[in-house]
Amino acid sequence: MKSFKIGGIHPEENKFSKEITVEVFPLPKQATIYLNQNLGAPSTPVVNKGDVVKVGQLIAKAEGFIGANIHSPYAGTIQSIDLVPDAFGFKKNAIVINVENDEWAEHIDTSKDLKKEITLSKAEIIERIKECGIVGLGGACFPTHVKYMIPENKKVEFLIINAAECEPYITIDHRMMLERAEECLVGVNALLIASGAPKALIGIENNKPDAIAHLTKVAAQYPKIEIVPLKTKYPQGAEKQLIKAVVNREVPSGKLPIEIGVIVNNFTTCHAVYEAVQKNKPLIETFLTVSGKKLTNRKNYQVRIGTSIQEILDHVGIPEDTGKVISGGPMMGKAIANLNSFAVKGMSSLLLMDQKESKRGEIENCIRCGKCVKACPMGLEPFILAPLSDKKDYESCEKFGILDCCECGSCSFSCPSYRPLLDMIRLGKSKTSSMIKARKG
Amino acid sequence: MDINFILLASAVLGGIALISAIILFFIAKAFKVEEDPLIDEVAENLPGANCGGCGYPGCRGLADAIVKAGSLEGLNCPAGGSDTMTRIAEILGVTPVVSDPVIAVLKCNGTCELAPAKSFYDSALSCAYAATLFSGESGCQYGCLGCGDCVNVCKFDALKMDPVTKLPVVSEENCVGCGACVKACPRLLFEIRKKGIKNRRIYVACSNIDKGGYAKKNCDVACIGCSKCVKVCAFDAITVNNNLAYIDETKCKLCRKCVTECPTNCIHEVNFPPKKEVKAVEEVMEAVN
Numbered sequence: 232m233k234s235f236k237i238g239g240i241h242p243e244e245n246k247f248s249k250e251i252t253v254e255v256f257p258l259p260k261q262a263t264i265y266l267n268q269n270l271g272a273p274s275t276p277v278v279n280k281g282d283v284v285k286v287g288q289l290i291a292k293a294e295g296f297i298g299a300n301i302h303s304p305y306a307g308t309i310q311s312i313d314l315v316p317d318a319f320g321f322k323k324n325a326i327v328i329n330v331e332n333d334e335w336a337e338h339i340d341t342s343k344d345l346k347k348e349i350t351l352s353k354a355e356i357i358e359r360i361k362e363c364g365i366v367g368l369g370g371a372c373f374p375t376h377v378k379y380m381i382p383e384n385k386k387v388e389f390l391i392i393n394a395a396e397c398e399p400y401i402t403i404d405h406r407m408m409l410e411r412a413e414e415c416l417v418g419v420n421a422l423l424i425a426s427g428a429p430k431a432l433i434g435i436e437n438n439k440p441d442a443i444a445h446l447t448k449v450a451a452q453y454p455k456i457e458i459v460p461l462k463t464k465y466p467q468g469a470e471k472q473l474i475k476a477v478v479n480r481e482v483p484s485g486k487l488p489i490e491i492g493v494i495v496n497n498f499t500t501c502h503a504v505y506e507a508v509q510k511n512k513p514l515i516e517t518f519l520t521v522s523g524k525k526l527t528n529r530k531n532y533q534v535r536i537g538t539s540i541q542e543i544l545d546h547v548g549i550p551e552d553t554g555k556v557i558s559g560g561p562m563m564g565k566a567i568a569n570l571n572s573f574a575v576k577g578m579s580s581l582l583l584m585d586q587k588e589s590k591r592g593e594i595e596n597c598i599r600c601g602k603c604v605k606a607c608p609m610g611l612e613p614f615i616l617a618p619l620s621d622k623k624d625y626e627s628c629e630k631f632g633i634l635d636c637c638e639c640g641s642c643s644f645s646c647p648s649y650r651p652l653l654d655m656i657r658l659g660k661s662k663t664s665s666m667i668k669a670r671k672g
Numbered sequence: 673m674d675i676n677f678i679l680l681a682s683a684v685l686g687g688i689a690l691i692s693a694i695i696l697f698f699i700a701k702a703f704k705v706e707e708d709p710l711i712d713e714v715a716e717n718l719p720g721a722n723c724g725g726c727g728y729p730g731c732r733g734l735a736d737a738i739v740k741a742g743s744l745e746g747l748n749c750p751a752g753g754s755d756t757m758t759r760i761a762e763i764l765g766v767t768p769v770v771s772d773p774v775i776a777v778l779k780c781n782g783t784c785e786l787a788p789a790k791s792f793y794d795s796a797l798s799c800a801y802a803a804t805l806f807s808g809e810s811g812c813q814y815g816c817l818g819c820g821d822c823v824n825v826c827k828f829d830a831l832k833m834d835p836v837t838k839l840p841v842v843s844e845e846n847c848v849g850c851g852a853c854v855k856a857c858p859r860l861l862f863e864i865r866k867k868g869i870k871n872r873r874i875y876v877a878c879s880n881i882d883k884g885g886y887a888k889k890n891c892d893v894a895c896i897g898c899s900k901c902v903k904v905c906a907f908d909a910i911t912v913n914n915n916l917a918y919i920d921e922t923k924c925k926l927c928r929k930c931v932t933e934c935p936t937n938c939i940h941e942v943n944f945p946p947k948k949e950v951k952a953v954e955e956v957m958e959a960v961n
Contacts, residue, residue, distance in 0.1 A: 314882075320791075320807025322882070568791040568806040591794050621798075654796035658804065 232437060234462035235472040238608035240641045242399050242465055242562065244438060248522045248529040249402040253410055255533045256546070258330055262305055262537030263315050264290065266324040268576040269366045270373045271297030276326055282309045287336040287513055290326055293364070299374040299576075300364035304515035304535035307331040318540065318558055318572040319565065325573075328537065340510040345413050349421055349508065356425045356508055363507035364576075365514045369393060369468070369497035370559055372577040375504070378494055379425045387428040388492035389478050392419055392501060394435045394442070395461055395468035398560025401580045403520045404498045406531045408435070408442035411502055412449040418501030419456055421508040426494050431456045433498070434477045438463040465562060466639040470495050472608050484635050499579075517576055519543075523583030525550040538574045540567065543581060554589030557582040562640045592649030603642035603652055609635045613642035617652045620659020628663045636660055710739045710763065717759050718749055723827050725750040725850025744769045750864075751828070751848040773867040774849030776830075776842050780861045781877040781938065782815040783837035787891035793817075803858035811890040814879045816840070816861055822853035844871065844943075866921050871943045874924055874931060878938040881914040888936070895938045901930035 267273035274291035284290060284303040291301040307330045315325040335341050351359065361376035381387060396404040407415060419431050433450070435443050437460045450456045459477050461467050471482050473495060480491045488495055496504075499518055506512040521530045521543065528547045544556070557564040558578055567581075603613040611632055619628045633656060642652040715735035722730040726749055728737055738747050738760060748771050749756050761768035787810035793802055799821040807813035818838035823831045830846035831853060833839075840853075854862040861879055876895055880887045884896030897915030909923035910930060917939070919930070931941045 316807065316811070316813075319805065320811050321813050322886075565805070566791075569811065589794070651796035654801050655798075658796075658798070658801045661804070 232462040233434075233459060233476050234464055234467065235475040235608060237610050238606050238641060239464040239466065239472075240606050240644055241463065242644060244463070245399045245522075245524070246402050246405070246438070247400070247524075248520055248531055249405050249439075251402075251406070251529060251531050253403070253406050253518065253531045253533050256535070256538060256543065258305065258333060258535065259538050259542055260330055261310070262328050262330055262535070263539075263573040264301060264304070264326045264328065264537040265315070265317060265573065265575055266291050266301065266326070268301055268372060268536070269297075269299040269364075270371055271295060271299075273324065274298060274301050276312050276324075278303075278309050278312075278326065280309055280311055283307070284309065284328065285334050285336040287339045287515065289513075293361075293374070297374055297377055299366050299372075300362065300513070302364060302513035302515050303328065304537055305330040306334040316569050316572060318567045318569055318575075320569045339512050341512075342510075345417070346509040347413075347417055349417070349424060351421075351424075351508060353424055353427065356421050359507050359511070360425070360504060363503075363511075363513040365500065365503050365507055366576050367497050368499040368503060368517065368577050368579065370563065370577055370579055372575075375496065375500060378489075378496070379422075381426070381489060385489050386492055387426040387489070387494055388430075389494075390419070390423055390426050390428040390431040391473060391477050391493055391495045392422075392431060392433040392498055393468050393470070393473055393495055394433050394446075394498035395473060396439070396498075397436060397463075397465045397468040398562055398564075398580075399465075400522045400582050401520050401560050402522070403518045403531055403579055405439050405442055407499050407502060407518060408439070408446055412446055414505045415498060415501040416446075416449055416453060416456060417509060418503070418505030420453060421504050422494075422496060422501065423455055428494070429455065432459050432477050433457070434459045434461050434467070434473050436461050436463045436467055465641065466608055466637070469608065469637050469639055471637060484632065514576060517574055517578050519574070519578055520580040521547050521583075522580065523550070523553070523585070524588070525552065525585045526583050534574050534578075536574050536576055540572055540574060540581065541570045543574070544570065544583075550583060550585070552586045553583045554586040555584040557584065562644065563638065591651070594650055595648035597648060597650060600647060602645040602647065606641040606645040608639060608641060609637055611636060613652045613656060616659065617642075617650065617655040620655045620662070623662070625659065625663045625666045628659045629667065633660050633663050634667075708739050711735050713763055714738055714760055717752075717756060717763065719751045719756065721751055721827050721850075723751055723848075723850040723852060725848065725852070738764070742766070750774060750850050753848065774864050775844070775847045775867045775873075776849060776851070776853050776862045777865050777873070777875050777877075778816070778840060778842065778861055779863055779875070779877055779879045780814075780816040780839065780859075781893045781940070782810055782812055782891045783839055785837075786893045787812060787815060790890075793819075799856075800858050812880055812882075812887070812894065814859060814881065815891065817859065821856045821858070822862065825852045825856040827852065868921070868926070872926055872941070873921070873943070874926060874928065874939060874941050875919055875921075876917045876938055877940045878916065881916045883915055887915070893936050893938050896936055898935060900933045900935065901939060904929045904933045 272295035276291045278290045285306045288303045290303045293300050305328050307328045310327040310329045312326050314322040317323045357379045365375040366372040423431050443460050447458045461476050474493050482488050503514045556567045558567050616633050640653045715732050718731040720731050726734045728734040743766050754770050758768045789809035790811050797819050799817045799819040802817045816839050820833045822840050823833050828846045830843040831840045834841050849864045878895040880894045887894035895916050897912050899912050902910045907923050907925050909920045931939045
């Protein structure tokens with residue numbers, strides 16, 4: 232079984248919601264769409280207060296090289312463009328829409344039929360992905376079209392589709408593989424044309440045998456697409472680890488995967504690509520898992536962006552002793568500080584942790600057991616990096632390779648002294664990179 | 673063991689030591705760095721805390737700069753204060769530049785009671801990290817996070833975390849205004865201000881630039897930018913920018929009109945005697961009772 236070689240852990244899988252079909256979440260009465268839904272610069276609004284918009288109409292334009300368009304997920308009136316606190320309490324510019332009905336813009340094909348034939352050319356596909364504001368739905372929200380702006384001297388040899396879903400609890404990619412396999416594979420084909428790669432490899436962890444079987448069956452009609460079962464090990468779905476596992480190549484430190492002829496995309500992103508390329512439908516929805524140990528009414532939802540998180544949670548019913556709500560997986564996700572915030576692109580799950588799970592253990596001294604070193608998939612030494620960042624010695628941090636940290640959290644997970652290793656390293660990483668930026672001038 | 677071995681070893685090692693000493697003596701003469709003895713003398717009179725408040729790397733750095741400049745213009749040791757600077761002026765034989773004593777003030781008063789927590793933070797105890805994660809337990813994204821980065825950097829034992837309010841408290845006696853806390857706070861909540869006449873000073877204890885309504889939602893004592901203080905001030909000392917008032921200490925005459933005018937009590941007065949009118953009311957109340 233293929234896997235990355237160094238480090239890795241195996242947390243409890245807790246994939247409770249893998250049998251539950253994806254439901255469409257009902258439209259809210261009022262929605263708030265943040266203007267920074269992607270990595271990079273926030274978008275600029277192109278609508279004004281009082282404007283009437285249709286579903287799929289452009290409401291904010293991409294800014295800068297790394298940016299993505301935002302389209303209205305609702306038909307209604309723009310109530311205001313104002314600062315609204317986001318999930319972490321920071322105020323962000325947002326467009327508030329009063330939802331009136333569900334009338335789609337005319338240029339979008341809203342039929343449910345599967346459209347296999349791709350008629351667009353390479354450049355047209357990339358342009359369409361850019362127009363439709365597609366970002367990576369794996370969590371980082373990197374604008375997808377930027378990945379396909381391949382430098383002249385580089386050639387894509389492999390397109391890798393990340394369907395590992397190594398984070399515990401989350402099952403949305405799993406459900407997409409079972410329910411929307413046909414659509415997603417057309418999306419993969421579109422990406423194959425866009426990248427010019429001869430082959431696409433879909434990496435899936437072997438804890439999803441039904442998904443592997445189903446995808447293999449569907450993929451039989453596409454000779455360019457191959458399914459690669461992977462060992463169940465965290466973080467199998469981290470970009471660099473996935474590349475190592477699937478094609479046994481290593482991305483050089485500080486470089487992008489394109490350096491070794493690889494592009495990686497998330498599986499659910501392929502669904503968005505399919506809808507953009509074949510149906511002209513922009514990215515206005517996110518697919519998310521709502522799960523938790525104490526939660527009985529677990530769900531896989533198809534949610535329009537801008538839906539209130541509180542509303543989603545009220546729909547499933549928050550268990551009494553919920554201590555924490557996490558956006559994203561339990562390993563890499565962030566705890567939500569403000570539930571009166573709104574769903575964004577790439578929000579892949581909402582996890583409800585009970586009181587006991589939410590609390591961290593008492594921090595003890597480092598006993599030099601080396602478990603973090605063994606767990607680190609990047610071959611770093613977290614027990615050295617954490618105190619170095621804590622003591623603000625960013626020169627040494629750089630020397631010990633802090634910038635290679637992929638923030639997977641395996642070190643904090645494996646620490647028997649409950650030291651907040653990743654927290655310290657993450658801070659050190661951002662300070663180190665700003666130090667390097669300042670040095671370059 | 674033969675005694676000769678010991679004698680031989682001593683002779684050889686002693687010889688090497690002697691030759692090295694002679695070589696080192698001449699090298700030291702040849703490469704001697706001429707340094708003004710004044711630098712040593714000045715450095716001895718500085719506090720030696722190496723706090724960096726003067727802007728130079730350590731006390732010796734400042735001593736070096738003072739001696740090189742030959743005057744005290746623009747050079748000041750905030751930790752030592754005017755006593756130290758007068759002594760140094762005597763050593764150099766120049767006129768002392770007297771600067772007013774300063775102190776750090778916290779521009780936040782969001783205590784646990786006045787700005788109740790809406791979420792609970794349980795991670796690395798560092799404000800620098802917490803500031804990247806979320807807005808703060810109260811929801812105010814400008815206020816104190818309460819993890820104590822400022823307390824950790826203070827070299828003069830002048831900052832303590834109040835366990836009840838979860839806000840740092842500046843000690844009047846110990847704070848020298850070195851500015852280490854100003855640099856450490858990720859929310860830029862500290863300001864170095866003049867201690868003022870009789871240690872009396874007035875400042876706005878808030879850094880929230882949100883619109884009034886939203887600011888008040890998160891914190892009872894937030895500045896809402898209502899400009900009442902600007903209108904009442906007879907000395908043009910107060911300005912409101914971005915929904916936040918600021919009192920210019922050079923213009924403020926400590927009349928305290930703004931303190932009573934402020935509807936959210938975010939303007940603080942320090943070390944003033946209780947107001948007479950207030951006393952009168954209390955006396956009346958007592959008399960009634």
